[in-house]
Amino acid sequence: MPYITLIAAPESAPLMIDPFGREISYLRVSVTDRCDFRCVYCMSEHMTFLPKRDVLSLEELDRLCSAFVRKGVTKLRLTGGEPLVRKDIMTLFHGLGRHLKTGALEELTLTTNGSLLDRYAEDLFAAGVRRINVSLDSLDPDKFKSITRWGNIDKVMRGIAAAKRAGLAIKINTVALNGINDDDFDRLIAWCGEQGFDLTLIETMPMGDIDGDRSADYLPLSDVRRDLDKRWHLEDIDYQTGGPARYVRVKETGARLGFITPMTHNFCESCNRVRITCTGKLYMCLGQTDSADLRAPLRASETDSDLDAAIDAAIARKPKGHDFIIDRTNRGPAVERHMSVTGG
Ligand code: SAM
Numbered sequence: 001m002p003y004i005t006l007i008a009a010p011e012s013a014p015l016m017i018d019p020f021g022r023e024i025s026y027l028r029v030s031v032t033d034r035c036d037f038r039c040v041y042c043m044s045e046h047m048t049f050l051p052k053r054d055v056l057s058l059e060e061l062d063r064l065c066s067a068f069v070r071k072g073v074t075k076l077r078l079t080g081g082e083p084l085v086r087k088d089i090m091t092l093f094h095g096l097g098r099h100l101k102t103g104a105l106e107e108l109t110l111t112t113n114g115s116l117l118d119r120y121a122e123d124l125f126a127a128g129v130r131r132i133n134v135s136l137d138s139l140d141p142d143k144f145k146s147i148t149r150w151g152n153i154d155k156v157m158r159g160i161a162a163a164k165r166a167g168l169a170i171k172i173n174t175v176a177l178n179g180i181n182d183d184d185f186d187r188l189i190a191w192c193g194e195q196g197f198d199l200t201l202i203e204t205m206p207m208g209d210i211d212g213d214r215s216a217d218y219l220p221l222s223d224v225r226r227d228l229d230k231r232w233h234l235e236d237i238d239y240q241t242g243g244p245a246r247y248v249r250v251k252e253t254g255a256r257l258g259f260i261t262p263m264t265h266n267f268c269e270s271c272n273r274v275r276i277t278c279t280g281k282l283y284m285c286l287g288q289t290d291s292a293d294l295r296a297p298l299r300a301s302e303t304d305s306d307l308d309a310a311i312d313a314a315i316a317r318k319p320k321g322h323d324f325i326i327d328r329t330n331r332g333p334a335v336e337r338h339m340s341v342t343g344g
C-alpha cells in the first residue's frame with residue numbers, strides 16, 4: 001500500500017470575510033471615552049464618562065487587538081475620546097509595535113486632537129507609528145476655542161510641529177460646520193500645502209446627544225467642493241486609503257485634499273473596517289446600533305477560543321451599510337452613542 005505523506009499547510013490567519021464578501025483588515029479602537037476637549041459637534045460640555053472599571057485595561061486592549069491582527073487585520077488605529085490622555089498609553093503602542101516587527105501589522109496609527117503630541121511624538125515614532133491624523137477645525141485661535149470649548153491652539157500647534165520634527169506624516173482632519181468654519185477652508189488648504197500635510201474635510205455625522213441642534217451645523221461637502229472649485233484647481237486622483245475619503249490634488253499646493261461624505265455619498269460598498277469601544281464592544285458599522293460584547297469572552301478565559309468565536313459570529317452579521325439622516329424633522333441623533341465612544 002503506497003504511503004501518503006500529509007504535509008501540514010503553514011498556519012495562516014483565517015481572514016475575516018463578511019457576508020458581502022468584504023475582507024475586514026482595518027480595526028479602529030477607542031482606548032478611552034475621555035477627552036481634554038469638548039468639541040461642540042462631538043460631546044456636550046457636561047459629558048458623563050464611563051466608570052473606569054468598565055473600561056478595558058491596557059493588557060486587555062493589547063490582547064483584543066492582537067486577536068484581530070491574528071485574524072487578518074493589517075491596519076490598526078487607536079483613537080478615542082483622546083487616546084493620548086489615557087494613562088500609560090505608550091505601553092500599549094510599544095506593545096502593539098511588536099506586530100509591526102513581525103510584519104503581521106502593516107500600520108499602527110492614531111487619531112488625536114494634538115494637545116499632547118509635543119510630549120509623545122518621538123515616542124510614537126519609536127513605537128513604529130509613521131502617520132497620524134490630527135483633528136483641527138480652524139486656524140483661528142478664537143474660533144478654535146469656540147469649537148473645542150477647552151482647547152488651546154498654541155499647544156496643538158506645538159504638538160503638530162513636534163510630530164513633524166519626529167518624522168511623522170500628518171493628515172489634518174477638519175469637520176465642516178455650516179456658518180462656523182466654512183470660511184476657514186482656504187486658509188487650511190494653503191497652510192497644509194505649505195506644511196506638506198494632507199487635509200480631509202468631514203461632514204458632521206448625527207451621533208450622540210450634543211447641546212444644540214445638529215441640523216444647523218450640517219454642511220454638505222458637495223457645496224463646499226463647488227465653492228472651492230472657484231478658487232482652486234482640484235484634480236481628481238485615484239488615491240485610495242481603503243476608507244471613505246475621496247481625494248483630489250490641489251494643483252496650487254501639490255497636496256492632497258480628501259472629502260468624507262457619509263451623508264451625501266454612500267461609501268459602504270468598500271468598507272473594510274470594524275470598531276471597538278473602550279469597553280470591548282465591537283461595532284460592525286459606525287452608523288448602526290448592532291454590536292457584539294467582546295469583554296465577556298475576553299475576561300472569561302485566558303485562552304482566546306471564546307473570543308475568536310465571538311469575533312467570527314459578529315463579522316458574520318456585519319450589515320451592508322449605514323442609514324444616517326440629518327433633517328429638520330428628526331433633530332435627535334441617528335445613532336445614540338457619541339463618536340467618542342466608537343472613535344470616529
Ligand atoms: N480626540 C481625537 C480627535 O479629535 O482627533 C480622536 C477621537 S475623535 C471622536 C475622531 C474624529 O471624529 C475627529 O476628527 C472628530 O473631529 C470627528 N468627529 C467627532 N464627532 C463627529 C461627528 N458628530 N461628525 C463627524 N465627525 C466627528
Ligand code: SF4
Nearest residue numbers: 035037039042081113
Ligand atoms: Fe475630544 Fe476628539 Fe471629540 Fe473633540 S472630537 S471632543 S477632541 S474626542
